[in-house]
Amino acid sequence: MDRSSGVPAFRQVAADLRERIVAGEYEPGARLPSERELVDNYGVSRPTIRDAIDLLRAEGRVDAVRGVGVFVRPPTQIERLARSRLSRAARAENKGAFMADAAAKGFTPSSSVKIRFEPADERVAGLLGIEPGTEVTVRDRVMRANGLVVQLAVSRLPRELTRGTVIEEVDTGPGGAYARLEEAGHAIGHYVEDVGSRMPSPEEASTLQLAEGVPVITVTRIAYRQDGLPLEMNDMTLPADRYRLTYEWAAE
Amino acid sequence: MDRSSGVPAFRQVAADLRERIVAGEYEPGARLPSERELVDNYGVSRPTIRDAIDLLRAEGRVDAVRGVGVFVRPPTQIERLARSRLSRAARAENKGAFMADAAAKGFTPSSSVKIRFEPADERVAGLLGIEPGTEVTVRDRVMRANGLVVQLAVSRLPRELTRGTVIEEVDTGPGGAYARLEEAGHAIGHYVEDVGSRMPSPEEASTLQLAEGVPVITVTRIAYRQDGLPLEMNDMTLPADRYRLTYEWAAE
DNA sequence: AAGTGGTCTAGACCACGGC
């Protein structure tokens, strides 16, 4: 603790703890000294110690458990999602991309869907190439693996394309909505995915059961018909500590 | 303020401010009431008000400026990075992917490179398909646009492929390292990119000049020769509030 | 000089988990 360095005390404490964690002095899953012990160790007040720990929590390095202690967060298991999950071959045998992934990875998937219809706002209309206000079919899904929420997905299609099809039902049948579109003569030509990241809203953090300091990955996928007409857009939200996305393409 | 709801006071204050921001009562760029005003408005102590504001900062919703006030963070300008930046056609006229992007977007790019050689660790060896300990050439780059740091990139190649080439020099010449590899008979067959996100380390936050509550996007790209041999791996780190990544592919 | 956010203290009480 250097009180004259100009560096705030809580940052010095955080830096010291961070170093010890990275160095392995506190291993993954290990408990840090209690806040009151740290008060004695560093010679600062408890709020200052808490500021330091709050910093490490925001970085996603430690988890605090009330009544128990503060623990070094162990590395999480990462799933890779590849674009091959959208192949027709995969659809032939499964209920959709998410179920296909689940089958491959050996966990028990479940998914709850809410269907609604609403007028397209500016953004949706732009991406789907329709007039704002045009009615769209919205499939709002919460996907779970072994009971744990792992993904949110909001899919929107021009209602014109879904009227009278099972895409407006909860269960879209084998191969999912994409398979139904193709059966209706809308063969998919190409996909575009737009990937970004941000901190979650409090609602997202609680539905996705996110730990502190964990961002979400946002993916907006648009499926186009072979003539270039947008068929569907899908806004997906994934916990960044459990997913990576893999894309692969030939040079040129 | 409901003191008997069980919801902590600072979360109630944060929720109220968040609502007002989302509703547009405080517009982007607008100043929130000062902490001491909020103390009066909500009837809680200043540390409690600060806890509330700290929450909004961690979410990336507001910025605090010492001596001035707390401001609603305005939306940032987002650049899209598309895989087409890696095409041979783009290389033909430019110095590399980053410079190509810069030219297209109309900003002034600059980039500082440090070259070093080191033995491959476990991860690097696995991705490059070589034995751990094998010497690799490391090109450690900081990319800037109009003076602002916008990307970190650490590129690694088996030294065997770069010995005697300008890839071991600071300036790799027109088209960048990929062009030199192709000239040396290592035509690129395909690329794989692995995309994830996490909160930045303090070092990353300061070199990338990241605002609070802004994650980084991490991309690991591997370039393979046409026979499948890994030629290069590139670990990129991007500020999540300034970039989105776009991928596009044909169905099937 | 006045107002702002940044830091820090020395307490207090609470809710929760484990013994």
Next chain:
DNA sequence: CCGTGGTCTAGACCACTTC
């Protein structure tokens, strides 16, 4: 019951920006 983290208070002083 005791120790843990979670919340909250009422101050204090500082560094900084603006006027």
